[in-house]
Amino acid sequence: MQSALLEPKRVQLPEASASEDLAELERAWSNPRGIIGWLSHVDHQSIGKRYIVTAFIFLLFGGVEALLIRLQLARPENKFLGPDLYNQIFTMHGTTMMFLFAVPVMEGMGIYLVPLMIGTRNVPFPRLNSFGYYLFVIGGIFLYAGFLLNIGPDAGWFSYVPLAGPAFSPGKRVDFWAQMITFTEFSGLIAAVELIVTVFKMRAPGMSLDRIPLFVWGMLVQSFMVVFAMPAVMIASTFLLMDRTLGTHFFNPAEGGDPLMWQHIFWFFGHPEVYIIFIPALGIVSSIVTAFTRKSIFGYTAMVLSLVATAFIGFGLWVHHMFATGLPPLGASFFTSASMMIAIPSGVQIFCWLATLRNGTVRITVPLLFVFGFVFIFVLGGLTGVMVASVPFDLQAHDTFFVVAHFHYVLIGGSVFPLLGAIHYWFPKMTGRMMSETLGKITFWVVFIGFNLTFFPMHLLGLKGMPRRVYTYQPNLGWGALNLVATVGAVIIAIGGAIFIANVIISYKSGEMANGNPWGASTLEWGTTSPPPHYNFLYLPTVNGREALWSRSDDDPVVTGVRTDRRESLSTSILDARPDHRYPLAGPSIWPFITALAVTFGFIGSVFKGSLIFYGAGLSLVALIGWFWPRPSHNEQPERVEKGATESNDQVVARS
Amino acid sequence: MSFATTKSTKLAVVLTPAILCQCGCRGIQSALDPAGPQSRSISGHWWLLFWVCTVVFVLVVGFMLYGLWRSKIQTPNDAPVDPAKETRTTWYVSACVVATVVILFVFLVASLSTAKTIFSKPGGKPLEIEVTGHQWWWEVRYPDPDSSKIVVTANEIHIPAGQPVHILLKSADVIHSFWVPKLQGKMDLIPMHSNSLWMQADFPGVYRGQCAEFCGHQHAHMSFLVIAEPLADFNQWRDQQIQSGPPPADPVLRKGQHVFLSSSCVLCHTLRGTTASATLAPDLTHFASRHTIAAGTLSNDRASLERWIVNSQGVKPGNKMPPNDLNPEDLQNLLSYLGSLK
Numbered sequence: 001m002q003s004a005l006l007e008p009k010r011v012q013l014p015e016a017s018a019s020e021d022l023a024e025l026e027r028a029w030s031n032p033r034g035i036i037g038w039l040s041h042v043d044h045q046s047i048g049k050r051y052i053v054t055a056f057i058f059l060l061f062g063g064v065e066a067l068l069i070r071l072q073l074a075r076p077e078n079k080f081l082g083p084d085l086y087n088q089i090f091t092m093h094g095t096t097m098m099f100l101f102a103v104p105v106m107e108g109m110g111i112y113l114v115p116l117m118i119g120t121r122n123v124p125f126p127r128l129n130s131f132g133y134y135l136f137v138i139g140g141i142f143l144y145a146g147f148l149l150n151i152g153p154d155a156g157w158f159s160y161v162p163l164a165g166p167a168f169s170p171g172k173r174v175d176f177w178a179q180m181i182t183f184t185e186f187s188g189l190i191a192a193v194e195l196i197v198t199v200f201k202m203r204a205p206g207m208s209l210d211r212i213p214l215f216v217w218g219m220l221v222q223s224f225m226v227v228f229a230m231p232a233v234m235i236a237s238t239f240l241l242m243d244r245t246l247g248t249h250f251f252n253p254a255e256g257g258d259p260l261m262w263q264h265i266f267w268f269f270g271h272p273e274v275y276i277i278f279i280p281a282l283g284i285v286s287s288i289v290t291a292f293t294r295k296s297i298f299g300y301t302a303m304v305l306s307l308v309a310t311a312f313i314g315f316g317l318w319v320h321h322m323f324a325t326g327l328p329p330l331g332a333s334f335f336t337s338a339s340m341m342i343a344i345p346s347g348v349q350i351f352c353w354l355a356t357l358r359n360g361t362v363r364i365t366v367p368l369l370f371v372f373g374f375v376f377i378f379v380l381g382g383l384t385g386v387m388v389a390s391v392p393f394d395l396q397a398h399d400t401f402f403v404v405a406h407f408h409y410v411l412i413g414g415s416v417f418p419l420l421g422a423i424h425y426w427f428p429k430m431t432g433r434m435m436s437e438t439l440g441k442i443t444f445w446v447v448f449i450g451f452n453l454t455f456f457p458m459h460l461l462g463l464k465g466m467p468r469r470v471y472t473y474q475p476n477l478g479w480g481a482l483n484l485v486a487t488v489g490a491v492i493i494a495i496g497g498a499i500f501i502a503n504v505i506i507s508y509k510s511g512e513m514a515n516g517n518p519w520g521a522s523t524l525e526w527g528t529t530s531p532p533p534h535y536n537f538l539y540l541p542t543v544n545g546r547e548a549l550w551s552r553s554d555d556d557p558v559v560t561g562v563r564t565d566r567r568e569s570l571s572t573s574i575l576d577a578r579p580d581h582r583y584p585l586a587g588p589s590i591w592p593f594i595t596a597l598a599v600t601f602g603f604i605g606s607v608f609k610g611s612l613i614f615y616g617a618g619l620s621l622v623a624l625i626g627w628f629w630p631r632p633s634h635n636e637q638p639e640r641v642e643k644g645a646t647e648s649n650d651q652v653v654a655r656s
Numbered sequence: 657m658s659f660a661t662t663k664s665t666k667l668a669v670v671l672t673p674a675i676l677c678q679c680g681c682r683g684i685q686s687a688l689d690p691a692g693p694q695s696r697s698i699s700g701h702w703w704l705l706f707w708v709c710t711v712v713f714v715l716v717v718g719f720m721l722y723g724l725w726r727s728k729i730q731t732p733n734d735a736p737v738d739p740a741k742e743t744r745t746t747w748y749v750s751a752c753v754v755a756t757v758v759i760l761f762v763f764l765v766a767s768l769s770t771a772k773t774i775f776s777k778p779g780g781k782p783l784e785i786e787v788t789g790h791q792w793w794w795e796v797r798y799p800d801p802d803s804s805k806i807v808v809t810a811n812e813i814h815i816p817a818g819q820p821v822h823i824l825l826k827s828a829d830v831i832h833s834f835w836v837p838k839l840q841g842k843m844d845l846i847p848m849h850s851n852s853l854w855m856q857a858d859f860p861g862v863y864r865g866q867c868a869e870f871c872g873h874q875h876a877h878m879s880f881l882v883i884a885e886p887l888a889d890f891n892q893w894r895d896q897q898i899q900s901g902p903p904p905a906d907p908v909l910r911k912g913q914h915v916f917l918s919s920s921c922v923l924c925h926t927l928r929g930t931t932a933s934a935t936l937a938p939d940l941t942h943f944a945s946r947h948t949i950a951a952g953t954l955s956n957d958r959a960s961l962e963r964w965i966v967n968s969q970g971v972k973p974g975n976k977m978p979p980n981d982l983n984p985e986d987l988q989n990l991l992s993y994l995g996s997l998k
Contacts, residue, residue: 351752
């Protein structure tokens with residue numbers, strides 16, 4: 001039954017049939033109009049783009065907060081921000097960047113790109129996907145509403161208890177933080193489930209596990225990390241919320257609770273979080289390097305194993321955030337070894353990219369420039385990471401600006417630089433227009449110089465004794481000059497950011513038109529138009545090599561037999577991606593949005609009055625009934641085959 | 657007065673080079689300018705990490721640029737892969753991975769041996785000091801089996817130079833972190849947990865420390881001084897601190913004491929030898945012998961003290977000392993009295 005695909009049948013494909021399919025697909029995949037229609041979108045392209053745009057807006061907020069922090073620290077005893085506002089702002093900065101920018105933007109990239117890269121029409125649970133997006137955006141708005149009402153959280157993005165507990169942070173500030181976590185992590189889990197199922201079950205026939213693009217591997221590994229890490233922080237923040245609103249004592253030392261338990265649970269999530277942000281970026285780097293060297297990445301298997309190893313080891317490092325809490329030395333040395341060990345898979349990947357660059361013919365473009373920036377900054381950040389893995393050195397560096405420098409090198413270098421490269425690289429695919437190379441090169445150099453000017457001096461500041469999270473410092477400590485340099489650097493980064501935004505806007509309006517594959521890249525998303533139609537591909541493609549488009553020949557088979565008159569795609573087997581069955585996909589619906597509102601009512605209500613969570617649950621139930629209410633266009637039997645039946649008894653065949 | 661003056665001079669002598677030399681490694685709070693065996697051991701470890709990592713960084717970035725240059729002079733090829741070249745590349749990459757593993761192993765061994773040095777109990781009879789973190793000041797206590805010989809002070813730790821000190825760390829409220837970069841790495845103060853660390857200053861001097869764990873509003877103004885002195889000076893200081901405060905010697909001081917004892921000061925502060933015995937805030941028995949006010953926020957002089965008493969919230973917003981609305985005469989008397997508590 002499944003051999004049909006492997007020996008493609010050469011069936012004459014009449015012109016009339018193609019245009020008929022096209023018209024049917026256009027009709028089945030068209031999105032409803034109007035505001036309600038806009039809120040009803042469930043296709044992965046819309047949701048993915050919304051994630052990316054929303055996350056970049058939060059990046060802008062977080063960036064403004066960073067600038068305010070830098071302005072306050074520009075000189076000693078500055079009166080620009082008081083401690084109360086400063087503490088709120090640095091908490092908002094960290095929270096925004098971690099929860100509202102870095103993770104969602106990577107998930108947005110995954111949701112947009114993965115279905116295209118593996119050759120399917122949508123993610124498997126389209127409505128759940130849009131529900132996840134709404135939870136994310138509502139969680140973000142909720143947090144910022146608190147901030148603007150002067151009840152922004154002020155206990156740090158890590159909310160250490162007892163400081164964040166009811167005794168030392170009365171009021172609603174930390175409650176807003178804790179409940180925002182619930183929103184965003186819920187959404188993160190949804191995106192992770194979508195991506196795992198997409199990668200496992202929706203791949204184009206022929207895309208066996210060893211032919212999956214490295215970016216898709218990255219998203220898959222990241223999604224598994226999300227599934228294991230995020231529940232920890234949701235539980236921690238729920239415990240915290242219960243301590244604060246219901247009078248439980250999970251973290252109250254006076255009643256036998258343990259403040260260190262918070263740190264363990266939080267960092268059990270918090271350290272993998274770093275890799276959740278970083279691993280997709282590794283996939284981006286691989287995509288860009290492949291495209292601009294016209295070579296497969298050297299050591300594909302080593303690369304995949306490194307990603308998986310990073311994910312596993314990433315769960316064994318959390319205690320290195322707690323070296324100063326007075327751990328038993330034996331335990332600490334275990335975490336030192338693990339923290340150093342994770343440098344090995346990272347090293348393997350760096351070496352493989354360098355080998356690819358060395359062996360290939362390099363075309364220097366803006367995305368590749370960002371990859372060079374990534375290698376430079378990330379290697380430096382990785383090396384300081386190895387340093388702080390050492391307990392004795394960490395006892396000096398921990399909670400100082402040295403660590404601030406380290407993790408900005410790792411996160412901005414390891415994640416934001418590849419991401420900016422990714423935007424320049426995939427912009428033509430998303431919008432149909434090229435970004436300006438000139439403005440892109442200027443962006444790169446301005447951001448690169450500004451970044452190093454801002455964060456390199458922080459290493460020295462930390463070694464000279466400047467702790468983190470201080471709203472001011474005294475003039476006689478000798479930190480003024482370096483802080484001023486860092487502030488100047490931050491302003492330069494902001495200028496780079498403005499040039500980037502200008503480039504995006506100008507290119508979106510009047511950039512050069514892009515064809516389907518302007519870079520001559522190898523992955524499937526470049527095998528359709530730019531921007532792709534809502535259904536991604538007229539015929540679902542098949543794959544016969546690791547670099548799908550490079551090994552494609554004119555008479556390669558395509559998938560047929562999947563219905564075009566309704567939203568439907570093909571499900572394939574996990575290992576070999578053999579065609580398995582047709583899979584109907586849900587169409588547009590307003591109900592995910594309404595359900596998100598109902599859930600919001602419960603979540604936000606529970607911050608003020610615990611019992612409101614039950615009303616929220618009741619409302620959600622009503623909304624879910626609407627969500628799952630059978631509709632004629634989506635309740636047809638999946639077995640019914642209209643097209644393709646004449647060609648084969650199989651549900652699906654490939655034809656050329 | 658002369659005692660305080662000598663101390664201030666000493667402080668100034670130690671501080672001046674630190675202020676002059678702003679851009680180098682030196683500084684009153686610099687981890688790169690170690691002044692004790694523990695911090696020196698960490699600093700040595702750091703320089704090993706620093707130099708090895710610098711070499712690695714230069715090699716990686718250099719190789720990237722070299723590879724870029726090489727690939728440009730090669731002819732563009734979509735030619736089939738040369739298996740010999742692939743094998744060679746595999747060898748290079750494997751060699752790099754092996755080198756990484758070796759370097760990490762060296763680091764691990766160096767890290768464990770440094771950890772052993774800084775955590776192990778040094779020889780000699782150590783001095784024990786209890787430090788309790790409060791939002792946002794440090795309570796310092798020199799325990800003694802004889803309760804009349806217990807010394808309690810705040811934000812200033814006197815230690816004998818050249819002798820190991822064992823610091824017991826506790827917290828009265830939230831998590832703080834005790835950190836004197838020139839002497840030792842940091843250690844957290846966690847409620848209901850007890851931590852400790854060893855440190856030693858090789859030479860007399862003033863070493864600044866600061867809270868390193870975010871602890872709320874005034875985390876930035878939670879510093880302290882470690883003052884290492886020759887043993888004789890230290891003993892003299894300790895003997896002096898054991899005493900109750902001097903009784904007010906003249907009418908101004910007597911009025912000042914009366915102001916203190918009849919106002920809200922007594923609700924939080926202790927003055928040994930008087931009825932004031934609250935422990936929410938620093939013990940003021942020998943207040944005038946200290947160099948700073950409000951955990952290193954202000955220097956301890958009359959003008960600063962006046963600012964602090966009248967408008968503590970303006971100086972250190974959010975701190976737990978309420979503003980005091982004293983009439984000018986009472987205030988001046990109080991300032992004179994507090995200034996006499998050496």
